[in-house]
Amino acid sequence: MVSTRASRWALVAGVVAAAGLVLAPGAGAQEKVVVTNGLQLDHGAGLTLCTLGPVGTDNAGRLIGITAAHCAGGGDLYYPGKRDLGPIGHYAHVSADQAFHDYAVIEYDPAKVTLSSNGPALRIDRVLEGGLPAVGSNVCKDGRTTGKTCGLVGSNADGLITSFAVNVPGDSGGPLVLARNDGTATEWAGIVTRVALTMPPFVYTSAKNILDDIATRGPDAPGAGFTPVND
Known part of the structure; x- marks a missing residue:
């Protein structure tokens, strides 16, 4: 009788354990959101006024996004329309110089975010x-307000790009790429900064200025060694 009872308990325990093994991976599992260039930003302050530039990884393998410094509003960022997920990232660095280095570095939570180049x-x-x-080269930008616009580069002095590619408020931080003759646009050239009393009037902070400035903060700084994701 003891042996039979023990066998029954062993059987029940085995079934429970097996069920646990089946159910455990799904328990508390959270679907990751896909973050890409051109995504509308949702700040901790509830603002959705800007656009995300390129996304990729840094020297430490952190998930990184770049946008305009003047866009930074609150420390945390959320996925647009999915605030129930909680913060998906935070501002790791915001440049104090917005004249020539108008950029901010965002670090995303790898438990909640997957990056895509598309x-x-x-x-x-x-x-x-x-x-x-x-x-004289042709560039294109994307922004949450005006979408994709393209135009020729008028100047690039001091790493600031002026172009006929239109941008307006809300596009700030959005990506700028070089548009090749075959129609591809995969090479990151800068981000939307502002509109100025120049000709052409649309101003972009170059990728050169951003990456050079990040490098001055050392190889371990968030964003150092930034490489766009290729996925």
């Missing part, structure tokens, strides 16, 4: 060689 309008999978498009 944005709503642009694909970014590498940095433009030298990080500064030549005068």
Whole structure:
């Protein structure tokens, strides 16, 4: 009788354990959101006024996004329309100099975020060689307000790019890429900064200025060694 009872308990325990093994992976599991260039930003302060630039990884393997410094509003960021997920990232660095280095570094939570190089309008999978498009080259940007617009580069002095690619409020921080003759647009060239009384009037902070400035903060700083994701 004892032996039979023990066998029954062993059987029950085995069934429970097996069920646990089946159910455990799903218990508390959270689906990751896909973050790409061109995504509308949702700040901790409840603001959705700007656009995310390129996304990728840094020297430490952190998940990194870049946007404009003047966009930073609150420390945490949320996925647009999914605040129930809680914060998916935070501002790891915001440049104090917004004249020539108007950029901020975002670090995303790898438990909640997967990065993709394919944005709503642009694909970014590498940095433009030298990080500064030549005068006369054609560039395209994406932003939450005006979407994809393209135009020629008028100047690139001091790492600030002026172009006929239109941007307006809300597009700030959005990605700028070099548009090749075959229609591809995968090389990151900068981010939307502002509109100025210049000709052309649309101003972008170059990838060169951003990456050079990040490098001055050391190899372990968030964003150091930034490489766009290729996925």
